[in-house]
Amino acid sequence: MKGEKEMKKRMFALLTAMMMMILAACGGEDADSASGSGGDSGGEIKIGSVIDASGSASPLGKGEEETIKMIVDELNEKGGIGGKKIKLISIDSKSDQNQAVLATKKLIEQEKVTAIIGGTISGNSLAMIPLVEKAGIPYLSLAASKQVNNPDDKSPRKWTFKTAQGDDVVIPKLIEYLEKEGLKKVAWLNVANSYGTSGHEEFTKLADKHGIKAVIEEEFEATVNDAKSTLTRVKKAKPEAIIIWGTAQESAVVTKNIREIGMDVPVIESHGIGTKQFIELAGDAANGVVFPAGKLLVLDELDDKDPQKEKLVAFKEAYESKYKNTASTFGGHAYDAIHILAEAIEKGGADKEKIREAIEQTDGFVGISGTFKMSADDHNGLTSDSLVMVKIDENGEWKLGE
Structure with a gap:
């Protein structure tokens, strides 16, 4: 009796092990299929996104993440790709850069995605770029620095593209604008990271050629909570205008401090402040600030003949209806990328x-950030015509500042 029970236990264990092996083999076949087809597992196409949905850059990233999800849902409702x-x-x-790297690694090695959007x-x-370039993954960045897609002014990275206007387009x-306003002596302040230093590099290249001089140049940390000591030095330099090159959170602190020291x-800022959070954080100090940005912010003032207007209206209405929040130019970068x-x-399949070649041949795509014309020499595909100067009025509203 005892021997019979023992035999049954062994048979049950053997059957369980066999079932586990069969399931593992099936799972292995799925993984191999995804890898061999570039994220196309037969019934679906895997796309990865790495977005700052939380943390200091979330005023930018939240709209990006929500927009990508919204467009994916819309595409899937129409049958997908x-x-x-x-x-x-x-x-x-x-x-966080480390989190971005870990996320990219997971998308490439574990999820075996077809392409990645984000940053x-x-x-x-x-x-993220070294990982995607080594793996040969089509990558569309949502960040602005020219270093992202064209680090040496000669040729762009092979697999990396971007949909945000680069500082070589924005500067x-x-x-x-400075020339038009007759502002020749300025103070330049940038955040001490790759976004700020890249903007400074482009400004330095062009300023002298146009008779514009930086009477003082300073940096501030992305975590700054009081820049008054730096601004005291700026005040002594007696600039005709102050340029702040950063994103919403840190730029709001510096902007408030400028007014607080009298x-x-x-005050002219970068396109990195084009979100309502900047106005909320800076308060009344935001009034009068001017900055270059995409046309979405001043949609109501655009001529009806503007080639982007119809698409801008559709995006704004869809996003705000779904999320009950203000559509942003950063979400627009994500819209264009997806x-x-x-x-x-659709053209390149799996x-x-x-797929990389098809992205590189994008020509005439009318998006939220502008009309794109990419090429082997240009992995951004936008010009300064994609931008307008925006002014924040006394009511905290965006208006055309040109």
Whole structure:
């Protein structure tokens, strides 16, 4: 009797082990299939996103993450891409470079995605690039630094593209505004990270050629909570205007401090402040601030003949209806990225090289950030015409500042 029970136990254990082996083999076949087809597992297309949905860059990243999810849902409701549904694997990089790298590694090695969208801020995007370039993964960054897509002014990175206007596009717009306003002596202040230093590099290249001089140049940390000591030095330099190159959170602190120490000069900032959170954080100090940005912020003032207006209206209405929050230009970068990628996958199928080539051949795509014309020499595809100068009025509203 005892021997019979023991035999039954052994048989049960053997059957269990066999079932586990069969399940593991089936799982292995699925993983191999995804790997061999570039994230196309037969019934779905895997796309990864690495977004700063939390942390200091979340005023930018939240709109990006929500927009990507919204567009993926819209595409899937219409049948996906080429009849295959999109599986979005979205990871919050928490405004941290290490988290961005770990997320990218997971998407490439474990999830075996077809392509990646993300890198909310320039530092995170730059940290992700070595992994995507080595793996040969089509990558659309949402960050602005020219270093992201074209680090040496000669040729762009092979697999990396971006949909945010680069500082090599934005700084010329800024210079044009300074010239128009007759502002020749300025103070330059930038956040001490890759976004700030890249903007400073482009400004330095162009300023002298246009007769503009930085009478003082300073940096501030992304974690700054009081910049008054730095601004005291700025005040002594007697600039005609102050340029602040940072994103919403840190720039709001510096902007408030400028007014708190009694400086009454024009304040011009980067496109990194184009979110309502900046206005909320800076309070009344935001009034009168001017900055270059995409056209979404001043949609109501655009001419009806503007080629972007119809798409801008549709995006704004869809986003705000779904999320009950203000649509942002940062969400617009995500909108452009997912649509450009979807069109490329439609053309290239599961072949990553063909997808990369299709992205590179994007020509005439009218998006939220502008009308894109990419090429082998230009992996951004935007010009200064994609920007307008925006002014924050006394009611905390965006108005055309040109």
